[in-house]
Amino acid sequence: MCELFAMSASRPTDVNQSLALLQPRGGEIGPHADGWGVAFYEGRAARIFKEPVPAAESRCLAFITEYDFRSTNVIAHIRKANPEKIGRASANTHPFERELDGRSWVFAHNGKLPGVSTAPPLSSGRFQPLGDTDSEHAFCLLLNRIAESGPGLSAGELLTTITPLISDLASLGEFNFMLSDGEHLIAHAHTHLHKLRRNCCGGDAAQEIVLFATKPLTDEPWQPLEPGSVHVFAEGKEVHPNGSIPASHAA
Amino acid sequence: MCELFAMSASRPTDVNQSLALLQPRGGEIGPHADGWGVAFYEGRAARIFKEPVPAAESRCLAFITEYDFRSTNVIAHIRKANPEKIGRASANTHPFERELDGRSWVFAHNGKLPGVSTAPPLSSGRFQPLGDTDSEHAFCLLLNRIAESGPGLSAGELLTTITPLISDLASLGEFNFMLSDGEHLIAHAHTHLHKLRRNCCGGDAAQEIVLFATKPLTDEPWQPLEPGSVHVFAEGKEVHPNGSIPASHAA
Numbered sequence: 001m002c003e004l005f006a007m008s009a010s011r012p013t014d015v016n017q018s019l020a021l022l023q024p025r026g027g028e029i030g031p032h033a034d035g036w037g038v039a040f041y042e043g044r045a046a047r048i049f050k051e052p053v054p055a056a057e058s059r060c061l062a063f064i065t066e067y068d069f070r071s072t073n074v075i076a077h078i079r080k081a082n083p084e085k086i087g088r089a090s091a092n093t094h095p096f097e098r099e100l101d102g103r104s105w106v107f108a109h110n111g112k113l114p115g116v117s118t119a120p121p122l123s124s125g126r127f128q129p130l131g132d133t134d135s136e137h138a139f140c141l142l143l144n145r146i147a148e149s150g151p152g153l154s155a156g157e158l159l160t161t162i163t164p165l166i167s168d169l170a171s172l173g174e175f176n177f178m179l180s181d182g183e184h185l186i187a188h189a190h191t192h193l194h195k196l197r198r199n200c201c202g203g204d205a206a207q208e209i210v211l212f213a214t215k216p217l218t219d220e221p222w223q224p225l226e227p228g229s230v231h232v233f234a235e236g237k238e239v240h241p242n243g244s245i246p247a248s249h250a251a
Numbered sequence: 252m253c254e255l256f257a258m259s260a261s262r263p264t265d266v267n268q269s270l271a272l273l274q275p276r277g278g279e280i281g282p283h284a285d286g287w288g289v290a291f292y293e294g295r296a297a298r299i300f301k302e303p304v305p306a307a308e309s310r311c312l313a314f315i316t317e318y319d320f321r322s323t324n325v326i327a328h329i330r331k332a333n334p335e336k337i338g339r340a341s342a343n344t345h346p347f348e349r350e351l352d353g354r355s356w357v358f359a360h361n362g363k364l365p366g367v368s369t370a371p372p373l374s375s376g377r378f379q380p381l382g383d384t385d386s387e388h389a390f391c392l393l394l395n396r397i398a399e400s401g402p403g404l405s406a407g408e409l410l411t412t413i414t415p416l417i418s419d420l421a422s423l424g425e426f427n428f429m430l431s432d433g434e435h436l437i438a439h440a441h442t443h444l445h446k447l448r449r450n451c452c453g454g455d456a457a458q459e460i461v462l463f464a465t466k467p468l469t470d471e472p473w474q475p476l477e478p479g480s481v482h483v484f485a486e487g488k489e490v491h492p493n494g495s496i497p498a499s500h501a502a
Contacts, residue, residue: 063314
């Protein structure tokens with residue numbers, strides 16, 4: 001098992017507080033000691049930092065939590081290797097990233113997908129795993145499906161494209177994940193994933209933020225997402241199934 | 252213009268000394284102040300760190316030069332934006348990376364390729380740029396050509412595949428580069444690229460190291476590579492055109 005964290009915001013902001021709360025769960029007060037990673041989007045491209053070492057002991061992550069990385073789209077993960085034979089290695093550390101149609105796609109997973117490497121087949125797909133995890137294998141399957149559907153999918157088309165595959169994969173085990181192309185942040189709550197809305201900071205341009213975590217990071221009123229549900233967020237708000245961002249939010 | 256550094260070695264080693272010598276050229280004693288990046292291979296996958304800030308001022312790079320990153324294959328780059336309108340951004344910072352056939356491919360470039368974005372066309376290719384540089388565009392062209400040739404190319408087949416395209420691209424301007432798939436390290440010396448061999452450390456398994464730099468980093472006898480030449484290295488030694496690693500080196 002692992003822990004996931006993600007953020008979508010209407011204006012760039014840091015996630016230093018959240019990362020600082022996540023960090024000790026990676027080997028100090030939590031068992032997720034086999035790696036950590038965080039992706040900060042900068043437009044279409046993601047900046048990714050990851051290490052196959054305990055988050056709690058990482059000087060590099062400690063450094064990041066104090067650095068001024070600001071983004072509207074962040075995905076972070078702390079890893080507990082499972083099964084344990086899939087060991088510590090950068091290639092086995094989330095989040096995973098691939099370029100498709102000139103965008104970085106980033107993925108992180110909580111759960112287990114036994115048997116994913118044998119069905120459905122991956123051999124003919126464009127995207128292949130660099131490491132040995134079930135998670136990266138599932139990510140490649142999702143991206144291969146998206147690539148086959150051609151470029152420029154709306155949020156609604158994207159959901160239509162991947163929802164059947166998400167159901168197939170979830171049936172293998174446990175499949176909570178966050179996926180992003182830098183514009184959309186897609187959340188699949190299979191067994192447990194929580195959401196927290198923060199509207200803060202007032203001023204000329206109100207900031208809207210939505211945070212996600214498998215396990216709430218604070219005492220605020222995190223809402224569990226309905227098991228089995230898939231959601232698309234952009235600019236800190238949920239995108240309607242028809243692909244539009246709610247009018248109150250579109251600037 | 253920019254500066255390139257790379258290493259191929261028979262056993263994992265750090266490049267802390269070389270990075271520490273490169274760092275001040277990024278904005279302190281040299282003008283390459285628009286970004287820095289370094290890729291360390293770990294098997295088939297690369298760990299990449301990069302920032303669109305002066306290397307000389309980067310706490311992150313200072314941190315890396317003191318960290319214990321060991322690899323048999325490293326590519327590093329410090330960037331001076333050119334033309335200046337292609338500004339500082341992670342997506343414009345070398346080295347660039349893409350997954351192809353389950354391997355990280357990593358690329359860094361010294362020089363300029365005016366007009367590369369209009370010819371040859373990229374629109375039909377699998378790999379598309381995330382940023383705005385001529386360098387990443389050329390990398391995508393190279394990878395699209397390699398992808399079209401199918402998986403599992405030998406070093407010789409790889410050279411046969413990309414050499415005509417390298418010539419076409421070099422004719423647009425200046426095209427010194429380092430490219431790797433984690434197994435091979437490919438050097439193209441268009442106008443200036445230097446090589447330094449270090450055989451060190453004795454013991455049971457002798458360590459063979461070859462370093463590359465556009466501008467020598469030390470007073471050692473760096474050899475200029477012949478302008479217009481393409482070379483493939485693996486495990487610290489040049490690979491014969493037929494793809495074999497010299498017998499004295501194959502362990």
